[in-house]
Amino acid sequence: MTPAPDTAPATASASGQGSPDRPDDVLTVRNLGVTVGGRKLVEDVDFTIRAGERVGLIGESGSGKSLTALSVMGLLPDGLRATGSVRLAGVGHDLVDADEARMSRVRGKEIAMVFQEPMTALNPTMKVGRQIAEVLLVHRTRPDRASARAAAVDLLAQVGLPDPAAAVDAYPHQFSGGQRQRVVLAIALANDPALLVCDEPTTALDVTVQARVLDLIVRGVQDRRSAMLFITHDLAVVATACERVMVMYGGRVVESGPVQEVFTRPRHRYTRGLIGASDLTAVDDRGRLATIPGSVPPAGRFPAGCVFRNRCAHATEACATRPDWVPTGPDSGYACFHPVAESGVRGTAVPTNQEAGRG
């Protein structure tokens, strides 16, 4: 997770570009940027995910976390361009700027994705069994329709759908949102991907089913020894599902590290605010919940220098220049001129897994 300007290739995990550095590195992102018409929506994002590792990516709406995920998938909307480098273990080419023919061989096989809206992510006019079978047939991981169908039944059983043999012949509208998300998950896990990207997979679901779907995702990933990049704005979810977390704001990674460490001892002022805002037990003198003042600026309109400085109570003139990445461990660090002192942290509990405050 990494640095800033051209000065430091200083991250522990990163050294040089090209193929993954270590044998168990699954995804290596270097210097990733996303631009639209000259505006930078995401810039200088560097990170690595190792095999079987579950990494969370949190931030408010507009922080660029979804764009980061979509860049990895090569599914940016029309008009948006990715720069930098995204390498996947076992794939001989860079995913950025790869042509559709190459990307389509990777998607669904090496990387798979679970989307936010289960209600619309499935084709309403196709039986779910065929939709699952399709991903197997496209990548020829099953030789024929019959075996693909059998595999689909199996997958539906794995994601805990009742009566999977009947479910393959049902249409999406016959399922509830949580059930549909399981179908989407079944599609994503069908080819045992090296990396699963989840974009707020539980946000649209009822609170009561969120935990179960989350549990299924984690189990599915663990069973396959797949790596996971998990995008959410819900800190509790990250705490439950991930080992490591990256905090994004204004299109940049502002802090990263093991979940426990970042959530209990945040260094970046933004991370601190975020955690404070999701702590429903902490109120101020007047009995109000803590919030981050101001609102997220429109993309590309973040201040120069530290992107958070216009909402930060601690900002000084120094913040007008860009803060360097300060590594604090092999996979952790932050970019802030006025970090929270390591000792002076109020003991903030890791939020429990429930509908926590949203950015």
Next chain:
Amino acid sequence: MIVRLVKRIAVLLVSLVVSSVLVFAFMAVLPGDPARVALGTSASETAVAQLREQFGLDRPFVAQYLSWVHGLVTFDPGTSYISHTEIGPQLADRLQVTLWLVGAGMVLACILAVPMGILMAVRHRRPSGLILSALSQAGVAVPAFLAGILLITVFAVGLGWLPANGWTPPAQDPVLFLKQLVLPVLSLGMVQGAVLTRYIRSAVLDVLREDYLRTARAKGLRPMRALVRHGLRNAAVPVVTVLALQLATLLVGAVVIERVFVIPGLGSLLLDSVSNRDLIVVQDVVMIIAMAVLLVNFLVDTIYLMIDPRLRGGSS
């Protein structure tokens, strides 16, 4: 599903009855006594009265309406006031002509519009997409009869490749039939195609924004294949609705092309009958068109009912 089907059939029947009443009532308002027109300018009042009696025009409206509907239902619409000939075969002939014209025109329109519309949607931000889009906009803006006149001027009168106008029943001379069909079908197909292209573009654009299309790509389908496998089926729904509506509308809309190319279709029968005050024929033609529109809409509805899994179930 059966309940829905029964409901739709009931709606269709009620619509048919209501529209037949509307048509009949409208005809009653039309100025110009058919008997007078049939007899010419200086026929005596007694002769006119006699003819009115013969046609049954002196009966109460309800009786006239009922016998008209009876004629329609039994496929025996009776005899024209003006031509003194059976209307049934004439309607069948004219309808056949127009169906050839409109059918071939629509098929051509589809052949042009489906690939164009998809291409325009897929490339809607690229120069090629914009150029196609501009072309289709221009196509929509040109009146169909102007296109027809230009085609005649160039290909018939100028180059002498094809006949300028006329109609020959296919059974009489198939080669001539085809030759005479080309230009009218072209002018109809191009203009309709341009209109259709816009609809297809917009439908495909809508579908391209759908999440399930992104899901399909995330599965590893290439964009075109994802669109074909997952998108087109869904994009087809609004397009087919429009297509059905256009098809029915064209039954009379083709009259302009029929006029340019001197084709004895349903539209020109309508025009002739209106100017001759051949009211029964006018009534029948209008009713045929209304029936066609209602029927086609009903069929489209029913097909959706059969195909869309979401409509099939209990919930809407």
Next chain:
Amino acid sequence: MRHHRRPTRGTGAIAATLACLLLASCSAGSTATGGSAGKNSLNIGLTAEPANFDFTKTAGNAIPQALLYNVYQNLVKLDQSGRIQPQLATSWRLSKDRRTYTFHLVKNATFSNGARFTAEDAKFSIERVSSDWTVAQKSQMDVVDTARAVSPTELKVTLKKPSNDWLYRMTTRVGAMFSRTGVSKLATEPVGTGPYVVKRWNRGDSITLARRDGYWGREPHFKSVTLKYFKDPTALNNALLTGTINVINDMQSPDTLYRFQNNPKYKVIEGSTNSEVVLSLNNSSGPMRNRKARQAVRYAIDHKALMDTCWAGRGKLIGSMVPPTDPWYQNLTNQYPYDRDKAKKLLKESGEAGHTLRLRIPTLPYAIACGTVVKSQLEQAGFKVKLDQLEFPAAWLSTVFKNADYDMSIIGHLEPRDMQTVFGGKGYYTGYDNPEFRALLQKADQGTKKEQITYMRAAARLLSKDAAADWLFLLPMLTVADKDITGLPVNYVSESMDLTGLGRS
């Protein structure tokens, strides 16, 4: 709202089929241009299609134009120069008291249903006019007292009073000879003694006449003649240019005539018709009752400029209701020469200047063209004119013709010798009611040939002087045909388009 459906495999199949179809037709199209008739057949382009084949009950000129002299025959017929000639009668004689005609009929004539033509059929046909016909022309037979078949080949017709006009009318539709056994389906299956029979009728498109086997007279050249109908003059031109038809009979777009005149493939014939384009004035009500106002109208119109503008200068300025092919024709154009100042003065004197005149024209090419010019010219002379376009025939007939709800209209009166009908009858839409005029017409009808001419001329002059209407011009007969077509009629003076003389060189 409706929802999603499966893509259509069926569409693909249909599409492929049609693609083949289009390809086939394109390649077929490149070999030849179209439905040009073979050597033994002829295609003629016309404008007004008959509604049916029964002119005894259906008004209009389209039916006699197609059938008379071709399918039906008369005892006597009218030739190109307007003279009466024998047809089914070999000769005829008029009694001294000018009331009894004796016709000697051809011996070997048969109807297309196989029946022989005899004097009984002639008697039947004449009597049938009064008993069964419904069209306006039936009154032309009112003058007949009795018709008697003296022998199978001799017919005696006695009139109630002498009438020059009656024999002339026998050349028109009312003189058509029907079979006693062939009048049951007149609307669809006409039975006559002529050289042609109706073979096929593609309604809305064409009528095909076929040469009849066993025709009693001289066989016409063409085995089959197709009459193709075009509502639009441009389509008619294009059809000739692309070889779909061989002849345009009575062309309605004179501005385009030059295309054929300068082309060696075609010949153009300009002849005369009976069709006076009349600016009819409502003599019985409204501002046009005023004679001075009517005269002002006549002075206000520059006929030469009008004809040049709306009919490309083709046609003839006549100034009266009499075409040059009638024996009593005289040029009356100098009675009301174009004089805008005089028109303004007369209009002022009439006291009608404040009224807005309703010029209600039918939707016919010449009427629309002339209406535009007439309105402009009248306005320049100080009239206020409102132009209404009424759909022809129905709306124009009921509004202008039947109800006389108009001040001015424009219509071509194309019936032959129609001065009597248009201005002599009571209740006619022109509303012209002048006993002196009617007396002149009566004298003309009952007098000798010479007297007829004298009185008809006097009547026409009176009509013109009264400004009962303004005669804009006489429509020309413009025939355009392939160079090799021979025997084309020059004038259109009878009700028939006589096909029997046509040939190919």
Next chain:
Amino acid sequence: MTVLDTEAAVASAAPDDRRRRRPMTGSLLVGGFIVMVVFGLALLSFVWTPHDPTLVNPSARLEKPSLEYWFGTDKFGRDVFSQILMGSRTTLFVGFVAVGVAAVVGVPLGIVAGMAPGWLGELLMRGNDLLLAFPALLLAIMFAAVYGASTLVAMVAIGIASIPHYARLIRGGTLQVMKAEYVVAARAAGRGPFSIGLRHVLPNVSSLVIVQASVGFAIAVLAEAALSFLGFGTPPPTPSWGRMLQESQEMLSVAPRLAVFPGIAIAVVVLGFNLLGDGLRDRFDPKLEDHR
């Protein structure tokens, strides 16, 4: 619906304060420009035309374009340019009548059908669909037969035939608005249906109406041309592009320019209104869009 994050990011990345970044803003500009020019020409024709457009001048028949006659003259010697100028008035009249009739009836109908209880809305829409059974051209021909051919009659017919399209569209929009929380709140606060329709629904569906009206204008102009061609449109001597085109047909071989000028005028105006409609549609929420 879609990835909210991305959408928001993309939207806020657009210049200005538009809510969405949509392509083809050019269509709005070009369409708007053309429409403004037509309005300008129509206004100009009230104060100035080079010649009297209805004056028949036999001595100037079929003149070629010149300084005197910019677009030449027709077979009656009338100035074509002046007629085109005057014709723009007819064109606008045509559009306003057709769109006006359709909107005045269709919009309230759509709103009522959208706000009414289910069965009533259904009934209204069924009746509305019945109108679809009578295509515009058919209705126009019938009306012309009854009331005589005139621009007004023809366009009222076209307007009536377009009512169902407006009603359907507006009903769809109304149903969406009625689901919105502020409407639910207003209803909970006891506001009557009339007040809600006027204060909440109408303003929110007005963008739909504007888009549809722009497209409806184009349809009306084309319909006028077709009807004039059939002889059911604008009667002479009122200058109308449709009738000029019809009149020019006969003269096509003699003076093709007579067809070219009105033909281009019609095509450009139709294009203009269509582009304007597209552009406006792009600016407003695309999810509310319907297909004519």
